[in-house]
Amino acid sequence: MEDLARLVGQRLRVARRERGLSVGALADLAGIGKGSLSEVENGQRNPTLSTLYALAGALELPLSSLLADRPGARVTSPGVEALLLDVxxxxxxxxxxxxxVLDAGAHHRSVPHGPGVVEHLLLTRGRARVGRAGEEVEIGVGETAEWVSDVAHGYAALSDEPVESVLVIRSPSRAVSSGGGPSDQEI
Known part of the structure; x- marks a missing residue:
């Protein structure tokens, strides 16, 4: 876990510097504290899924680029877990x-991603309400939803059981420095 947190911090720092942003400027863009960002960059803090999405969005990068494009990387926020399967x-x-995966009754609001980012969700267990804020749709097992995620959007588990799904995110290509790192680690 510490190795992945360190790797995420390194990749975040490289991406921030490539864009000519100070720690304070990126923290402001992402809506997080400057101290928190510094701790993430130094591998001293395990960022939540929400924090990583906010930072990736502010940098206009796919989340996986901060996870070193490593299948097996796992990130969480209260009530939600995302496991990177492929990039x-x-x-x-x-x-x-x-x-x-959303815990039973969980609600997760995601910050806007970069321009042109599209999400596709296939539900494999449970019932959920998903999509762009104000335009959510209800789906069940075997059903799909798709939306442009350049605005706030969310996922809500509607059943008394966890919701399981496959989420595919398609982002316009942007270059980012690559690096190696551990897989099947949790942040």
Missing amino acids: RESGEATVEVYRL
Whole structure:
């Protein structure tokens, strides 16, 4: 876990510097505290899924780029867990595949992602309300939803059991420094 937190911090610092942003400027863009960002960059804090999405969005990067494009990387926020299953780069897009699990009754609000980012969700267990804020749809097992995630959007478990799903996020390609790191680790 510490190795992945350290690797995330390194990749975050590189991406921030490549964009010419100070710690304070990126913290302001992401809506998080400057001290918290400094701790994440130094591998001293395990960031939540919400924090990582806020930082990735502010940097206009796919979340997987901060996770070192390593399948097995696991991030959580209260009531939600995302496990990176696969990342593919094509000439025009980065495609990330996650196993997304919501605890029974959990609600998760995600910050806007970069321009042109599209999410596709396939429910494999439970019932959920998902999508862009104010435009959510209810889906059940075997059903899908798709939305452009350049605005706040969310996921809500509607049943008394956990919701399990496969989430595919397609982001326009952007270059980021790569690096190696551990897999199947949790942040």
